[in-house]
Amino acid sequence: DAGITQSPRHKVTETGTPVTLRCHQTENHRYMYWYRQDPGHGLRLIHYSYGVKDTDKGEVSDGYSVSRSKTEDFLLTLESATSSQTSVYFCASLGGVGGGYTFGSGTRLTVV
Amino acid sequence: AQSVTQPDIHITVSEGASLELRCNYSYGATPYLFWYVQSPGQGLQLLLKYFSGDTLVQGIKGFEAEFKRSQSSFNLRKPSVHWSDAAEYFCAVGGDEGAQKLVFGQGTRLTINP
Numbered sequence: 001d002a003g004i005t006q007s008p009r010h011k012v013t014e015t016g017t018p019v020t021l022r023c024h025q026t027e028n029h030r031y032m033y034w035y036r037q038d039p040g041h042g043l044r045l046i047h048y049s050y051g052v053k054d055t056d057k058g059e060v061s062d063g064y065s066v067s068r069s070k071t072e073d074f075l076l077t078l079e080s081a082t083s084s085q086t087s088v089y090f091c092a093s094l095g096g097v098g099g100g101y102t103f104g105s106g107t108r109l110t111v112v
Numbered sequence: 113a114q115s116v117t118q119p120d121i122h123i124t125v126s127e128g129a130s131l132e133l134r135c136n137y138s139y140g141a142t143p144y145l146f147w148y149v150q151s152p153g154q155g156l157q158l159l160l161k162y163f164s165g166d167t168l169v170q171g172i173k174g175f176e177a178e179f180k181r182s183q184s185s186f187n188l189r190k191p192s193v194h195w196s197d198a199a200e201y202f203c204a205v206g207g208d209e210g211a212q213k214l215v216f217g218q219g220t221r222l223t224i225n226p
Binding site: 031033035040041042043044045048058090092094100101103104105106 | 116118121146148154155156157158161202212213214215216217218219
């Protein structure tokens with residue numbers, strides 16, 4: 001009954017390669033978000049979207065880009081992966097004010 | 113900009129004991145406040161939320177939280193913890209403007225002793 005899925009769940013990639021993480025939601029939610037989770041930092045916002053083709057930067061957006069061509073899909077791209085981007089990435093969606101986020105299960109990315 | 117502080121990185125309590133996890137926030141307007149729980153290897157699950165009205169809110173799994181505007185706090189409580197409550201807990205703050213971005217605290221890891 002997952003309303004939001006992330007793929008892949010795990011990925012190991014080499015420094016300098018591009019990587020794309022996918023988030024897919026079936027809730028028809030307007031807002032979508034990408035966070036990264038690192039020990040001692042909690043979750044930090046990378047990028048977010050407030051509609052199809054409408055995206056904006058979060059607090060840790062350097063080295064990342066996003067695209068949203070359909071309501072249900074929100075892609076996160078690491079343009080040239082670095083070891084500092086080794087992290088767990090979470091996607092979330094929100095239907096409207098006050099609803100609380102729905103989170104995906106996360107993607108564990110290791111850059112070697 | 114809003115911010116959230118969870119002063120306790122790690123808390124250990126005995127099964128059956130009461131629990132209080134602290135959360136302090138900074139926000140210029142009336143905040144939307146949330147508590148999430150994350151089990152190992154899992155995503156975050158919403159425990160409860162506060163927007164307005166009664167300052168004591170009830171959530172799932174027997175948790176409650178109290179909003180205290182004068183102290184800028186939103187502490188999470190449970191009268192008697194169970195071993196299954198062992199997890200990481202995140203407090204978050206947001207508002208009703210724009211894209212509803214949430215800012216999360218650093219998290220508190222809860223360990224339960226048998």
